[in-house]
Amino acid sequence: MERIPILKIGDHLLVSIQVDMHDRLALALQDDLTERIVKHHARGVLIDISALELVDSFIGRMLGNIAAMSRVLDAQTVVVGMRPAVAITLVELGISLPGVKTALNVEKGIELLRGAIQTQKPGDGSHQQL
């Protein structure tokens, strides 16, 4: 079955979605990422959606799920590279990606992940608002 590749770079996992995703592929990515976070003890997940021409409610839900699942596995998720037209449409659709951190591009996303991991104190009970 077709899979979206997940790259490991240090403490982080990097996913770049380059295809028009059907629903099964989105669900497979969700499962694969969760497994890889645990397997590699990843602290950060960076999802590049700059090639995506649409984010509908299904893909939006998937991004939210990935962020929530990585959070309970002690990893941070950042979604980067959303196209302006996609952002407008997503908000009009009624999705604001609650609990999902975003950055404009991969570079800023990695900065955000590094910062978030460094400033995270052990036992820090702060949670992102859902």
Added chain:
Amino acid sequence: MAATSNSEIVEVRSGDDVVVVRQKVRDWAVTLGFRLVDQTRLVTAASELARNTLQYGGGGTATIEALSNGVKKGLRLTFEDKGPGIPDIGLALTDGYTTGGGLGLGLSGARRLCSEFEIVSRVGEGTRVTVARWT
């Protein structure tokens, strides 16, 4: 008066067909000269409605029609299924209401993304949702 000048029918029987519908709607929207944000609105609405046709209607068809009123061009999308129908359309159009475990934004979101929206549903017979946007 809007006169139909051209149309295409796409079967919606699988998740892959939903992707096909998205791609066809994108192609039509580009051809008709919709700006990028409107292309994205149309494609996203099509994705939501095609998924509904598949998930709740058990499959059906998507009809893509190019419109023209002499001044502007338009795109009309009609999703039809012969599924169980929707008993309470008002409820189905409520943000956050779902019977399928989703976000409950498909129908209400698609309505917000298009300038024209019509839904006809009869319990036991099926559902037809029509949306349109103009350039």
